[in-house]
Amino acid sequence: MEPAARKPGFLRNVLLRLLLFGVLIVIVRFAYVITLADESCTLGDFCFSPSPNLAMARTRSHALDALGGAATALERYASKDWINGVRFYSSVFQDLIAGGFLSPTAKSLCVETPTGRDVLALRVIGITNAVGISKKASPPLVKSGEALRIPFANGTFDFVFAGDGALERSPNAGQFAAEIARTLKPEGFAAFHVKANDTYSFNSFVDLFKFCCNVVKINDVLGFDSSMPHIKELIVKKERYGIDSDSYSNSKGKCSVPDYMKKLVRNAESLIEEEPLKPWITLKRNVKNIRYLTSMIDISFKDRYVYVDVGARSYGSSIGSWFRKQYPKQNKTFHVYAIEADKTFHQEYGLKKGVTLLPYAAWVRNESLVFEINRGPGEKVQGKGRGMGRIQPLQSSGGFDGGEVEKINGFDFAVWLKNTVSKNDFVVVKMDVEGTEFYLIPRLFETGAICLVDEIFLECHYNRWQRCCPGQRSPKYEKTYDQCLQLFTSLRQSGVLVHQWF
Template sequence: MGGVHNLGGFKTVKWQAFHGSLARRLAIRTLMFALVISMLPLLQLVIDIDPAKPMFMSSNGCDTEVGYFDPDSVLGRVLKPIAPFVFPHLRSGMCQDNVNLTISVVRELMGKNLLNFGAKALCIGKGTASAVSALRDFGFSNVDEIHRHPFFMLKQKQVVCELDFDDNSFDFVMANDLSKVSVPAILVSEVERILKSGGTGAILVGSEGSNHDSLIRSATTVSSFLKRSNVIDVVSLGSFTLVAFMKKGNKLGSFEQYRLPTNCPSIKRNKPIMNKMEPLVDKMPKANGKRVTYLPNLVGVPSTGKLVYIDMGAKEAANFSNSNWFLPSYPINSKAFSVYIVDHDAFVLTSHVKCPGVTFIYHPALGGSVVKDKSNSVNVHDEEPLIDDEEFDFVVWFKETVEVADFVVLKMNMGKAEMKILSELFESGIICYVDELFLHFSDADRDDNGESHINLFQSLRSNGVFVHQWWGN
């Protein structure tokens, strides 16, 4: 009996030891699991995991593997089964939904001519990688994303700060789910700040329905934070409402929204020397000719090439009957240029004063933009033919004239028509053939807010246009 009792006691001790070991193992594993979960926010900071960027990646931005970790590693084996629960927004199904949503946004905006493939785009928020991939597959070549930013970190509870981009950087900015942002006003303001004038912002707002009242609430949520933009489109897209807005340009125009050709010779040459130009001023300086930094003083101009000088609205600022009509103190003699005077007033032909090398270009469209003053008629070569308005396309003529030249100087007496022409030169890329530009505004010509034209000149110079303020002779 004693042996049997001892055997029973041994089995009891062995059973208790086995269960005690199992309990300890379960406790340790539970503790390790809890430790891994608690360390995830720290891992995010240490190894730069961005919860705004999907961890499931493939050609279309969505896959079934954890992209940041090797699945054969210890960390990969631990995170792979728990990632869908720890990061619910990383599921491939939701990723595909984000791709579809991005495509819907693009189709909506392009269908209303609010977006084009040449736009420089930025995606902000959850699912940026899949959104960028969708845009590129759709045909956009210049797309950026915010890999890590305070708007969507740590379950969207971090403090919001400025986006790390300069003002007027993008043509199109799309931000996902405004309701997940801790301070929506700052995000909308930042999107507006980095948009170029005329650029389009697209904000997705979570909504409970597609009825009229719901759309109005979503639009109001965004529009209440806008300062320099107008809401231009509000539409329901599934569980979201798309609120699109366009950033206003100033009254004098802004040229930062134009994307010039990669091979733009004048811009490529001028950009490195823009810092050597004379500063912009609000009032006419006392000695205009002495302070202008003429381009030929900074770069070489071929002595035997074809030089072209085009003066639009010249009769308002110069008198061709004397010798002071050309740019004062210009490094190149006026006789070296083929000169074209563009004006709307055929009365200048009646002077019949011989002026060799000067060609008059009749452009009636300028008639509504400048004040007629027949006391200062332009003396031109009377043998040049008057081009019929019905057969004349100024932009085509301008391109044919300047693209064969080796050096082009353009001076414009600015009005509404001239501003439109300048915009057309940018839109068509012909501005790439203009080496040096002079713009003249009358003293009384200011925008509705009474501000000077410095913003216009800054916009041109930021694009690499070697432009001067011209105050007249």
């Protein structure tokens, strides 16, 4: 009876040995597919896979050594997500080969690929000259490198791929695009997997590559995981490298707001057509109803993100209390320009990070101006209640009825804007300039600078009912509420997304 009791254990040992032998075969096969010829080469030396004859000649022990940490790595390589990803990218790249955008001999780069699934997929379908880069290396598929500073020479690659929404997540989409264009050969192709679910984001993507490339294919792809269930595949071809000759505005400064912006404007909140009796209360209510542009579109493909507060007063007036806290920024970091001529508020801006103070008055040309000190009845000059009132050129400053005035420098706001931001930036402007908006807005249209602004929050000054004195209108402003309403309406009809600010 003793031998019969040992039979199950014997069978288990045989089965275990067979299983281990099978695993060893899988490891050797896997090492053959993905192992690089020489992992000791530097990143700049483009390392490619060995020839089939060389790889097949390796011993089993050499193959295991080449995997380096295979015991832990195999868990990832054998996971369902990994296998699904390799299969997905293999199918994608095979379609690109069929479309003539990728060839078996193409030197290929996958950027921002921490897993290397796309690199392996290229090699599996026969494109052996493929490598990936990511901030953290993952040998042997992925080397250390970043998309904003690709560690390869100009014109190295025939094909570049950026999947998993890498371009959208980049903190600097413009530099990302420039680096891909730099390392791509003339007539080379680059493919991107992005969301780009709206017309605005798609056109922003196209603008990134206008200096070098043309979009040659747009394709909707069903994703393989929940992070990107629906993918927009965009393929560009490098046909030039230099400054785009198609300027956003012509030599006379005129520009045309894109049609897709005009469609977005139609989705904005309705203008308040009836003059509010208490505008200071209307502001609080209106802020809740505003349909922010960033609630309707994706701004991921913009180069920079800029907020310009014209007539900023103190930091807490609107930058700290509203923009930094309430404006939906889609996790983007905005640089703030605070334009405020009143020196009373200048000191506090020196302590604020990410804020550039322009201690001048926004105007239609560069010249000396005077402004009246604006403060409530009974309030002191310093402190709360003070702000820059109406401004006038120095030579015509007799219209302030003997009120307290100060001399300041004015600058051409439209020209400054054109020199500071580009069409690839996302630009938000808040304007509270005590009636000067009736000069600044036409100047923005005249110079074409209006096309650089994505969204405006405009306080239009008119002879409103006064908070201090019920039943009385402000004597400072000649414009009526109807004239303000006409200004807002004309801006929206031109395709400019403007919101009423009180």
